[in-house]
Amino acid sequence: MANTFKKLHFIHQAYVKKIIGFQNCYQTHKQSHRYSMSLQEHGQQIFHCAISAVMPENMLKRSLTFVSEGSPRIVVGDREFLIQKNLYLVGFGKAVLGMAAELEKILGNHLVQGLVSVPDGICASLRQAGRGKMLLKSDSRIKVMEGAKHNLPDEAAVRAAEEIERLTKGLTASDLLLVLISGGGSALLPAPVPPVTLEEKQTVTKMLAARGATIHELNTVRKSLSRLKGGGLAQAAYPAQVLSLILSDVIGDSLDIIASGPTVPSSHSASDCLQILGKYNLQHAMPAAVKSALQQPNSLPDPREFKHVHNVIIGSNSLALAQARCRAQELGYLPLVLSAAVSGEVKEVSRFYSLLIQLVCSYLVEPGTDPQAERDLMKLQIPGLDLPGCLETLNSFRPGRAVCLLAGGESTVHLQGDGKGGRNQELALRVALELHRVQMAKADCSLGRWDIVFLSGGTDGQDGPTDAAGAFCSLELVKQAEQEGLDVEAFLGCNDSYTFLSKFQNGHSLLLTGLTGTNVMDIQIILIRNRDLN
Numbered sequence: 001m002a003n004t005f006k007k008l009h010f011i012h013q014a015y016v017k018k019i020i021g022f023q024n025c026y027q028t029h030k031q032s033h034r035y036s037m038s039l040q041e042h043g044q045q046i047f048h049c050a051i052s053a054v055m056p057e058n059m060l061k062r063s064l065t066f067v068s069e070g071s072p073r074i075v076v077g078d079r080e081f082l083i084q085k086n087l088y089l090v091g092f093g094k095a096v097l098g099m100a101a102e103l104e105k106i107l108g109n110h111l112v113q114g115l116v117s118v119p120d121g122i123c124a125s126l127r128q129a130g131r132g133k134m135l136l137k138s139d140s141r142i143k144v145m146e147g148a149k150h151n152l153p154d155e156a157a158v159r160a161a162e163e164i165e166r167l168t169k170g171l172t173a174s175d176l177l178l179v180l181i182s183g184g185g186s187a188l189l190p191a192p193v194p195p196v197t198l199e200e201k202q203t204v205t206k207m208l209a210a211r212g213a214t215i216h217e218l219n220t221v222r223k224s225l226s227r228l229k230g231g232g233l234a235q236a237a238y239p240a241q242v243l244s245l246i247l248s249d250v251i252g253d254s255l256d257i258i259a260s261g262p263t264v265p266s267s268h269s270a271s272d273c274l275q276i277l278g279k280y281n282l283q284h285a286m287p288a289a290v291k292s293a294l295q296q297p298n299s300l301p302d303p304r305e306f307k308h309v310h311n312v313i314i315g316s317n318s319l320a321l322a323q324a325r326c327r328a329q330e331l332g333y334l335p336l337v338l339s340a341a342v343s344g345e346v347k348e349v350s351r352f353y354s355l356l357i358q359l360v361c362s363y364l365v366e367p368g369t370d371p372q373a374e375r376d377l378m379k380l381q382i383p384g385l386d387l388p389g390c391l392e393t394l395n396s397f398r399p400g401r402a403v404c405l406l407a408g409g410e411s412t413v414h415l416q417g418d419g420k421g422g423r424n425q426e427l428a429l430r431v432a433l434e435l436h437r438v439q440m441a442k443a444d445c446s447l448g449r450w451d452i453v454f455l456s457g458g459t460d461g462q463d464g465p466t467d468a469a470g471a472f473c474s475l476e477l478v479k480q481a482e483q484e485g486l487d488v489e490a491f492l493g494c495n496d497s498y499t500f501l502s503k504f505q506n507g508h509s510l511l512l513t514g515l516t517g518t519n520v521m522d523i524q525i526i527l528i529r530n531r532d533l534n
């Protein structure tokens, strides 16, 4: 099984490399319009490009081929799946509707029957966002069931999960089940192990989330309380073949964590769950049925029982960053992908970006002049960040060029006020505040030589309970806000980033994309250009 995972990781990395390879075709781009657009416009373009890499149509074209001549078959990597009136489809998650619509276009009548469990209201929202192409046709063979309001498992999602379970259990050895999986899938596939009830499962999820449990911890517990998570769906489908097409919304792209891994054998035991509950002091607060379910001696599934399953990651944050890198290069930037695993409390994350921007700006003027900033950044231990390697790349910077730093991941906000906002908008404002403070504190600060734009956006197009995907900030934002009588710090104090950004320059710094129909966490883009080039 470890080898299979390695192989899948390799295929996924190969896609990332393939995208990076495309950049060569951009090398001879026209450069005359390079600086005719503002940094903010460039940021917007790069962000849209990142998202396009993980839109259903592009992901499926890249990872799956349907061969209709001879024996009709689906080809994924080096695997072939014959189809002869034996093709079924199930899906669950925030981004599977567009994937299902695209697959139905590709596979046509070969698809016998399907069912997707998707977020409450998504069909109307996609239509409103002008993404009607992502909806299924009225005569589709795939049934759409909406549920899990506010990303919490509910009765509607239970009904969808039960239908999915019934469909899967009815399959035979000659059938092929396509499983579409994306973030939000855990809440959209609730099938509590008896005697645990839906309410009890909701309680557990809420209690863990409120105490700041990570998605890895949350889903480890969810797997132990579910019939379909942690490989349960794949076992229900046996002996049919299972091909899972997965869009990752978790850091590290762990197959068993994305939507709680319904087609991946769980490597977690009940004692792992009890440890997690203990960590958050919740062992005694658990409902009795949950305690008893977790105390059952459960044996981990044997990975050999998953030979009928093929799991493939078809989209991820790294893939989106790779595409963003190409666009940045096309626009004339020296692009640098830092990490696809930036996480943590938004205050810490904003400190990381502020330090990084300061370091890069001083390095571009004179390499090696800020060893303290380098040490501070290394201490933050951002997974995947090769700081020395990045600085070395900056050595190829030539005056007249601009730099684009790219990163991704997902931060968390410790809510203290009752304002309106989202983690990306809050991050952008906090970065602006940090950079403002540095400029105020250091008379000889070199930041002023540069035009800098920072952008943070959710790839799903929705940042918290707002209609914005995220926000931009520049070095001057705090000062300009003061001139408008707006105090950034006061808005941040009550997590009111959206209200601030809606007022500031009439919403000019809000990133508005509408619901995108995909979901690979968040992306940050930093553009740094010498002011003399303006």
Ligand SMILES: Nc1ncnc2c1ncn2[C@@H]1O[C@H](COP(=O)(O)OP(=O)(O)OP(=O)(O)O)[C@@H](O)[C@H]1O
Binding pocket: 094, 151, 183, 184, 249, 412, 413, 414, 415, 418, 419, 420, 421, 422, 423, 426, 458, 460, 462, 463, 464, 465, 495, 496, 497, 519, 521
């Ligand atoms: N006023 C606010 N200011 C900042 N962040 C907020 C605010 N209100 C909610 N949030 C954050 O928004 C997040 C929930 O929004 P959102 O739906 O975008 O995230 P999600 O459910 O994790 O979905 P996804 O990962 O798919 O983007 C939570 O992390 C929450 O802390």
Ligand SMILES: O=C(O)[C@H](O)CO
Binding pocket: 182, 183, 184, 185, 186, 187, 215, 219, 249, 250, 257, 258, 259, 260
């Ligand atoms: O559904 C879930 O479990 C989260 O979005 C992580 O994939």
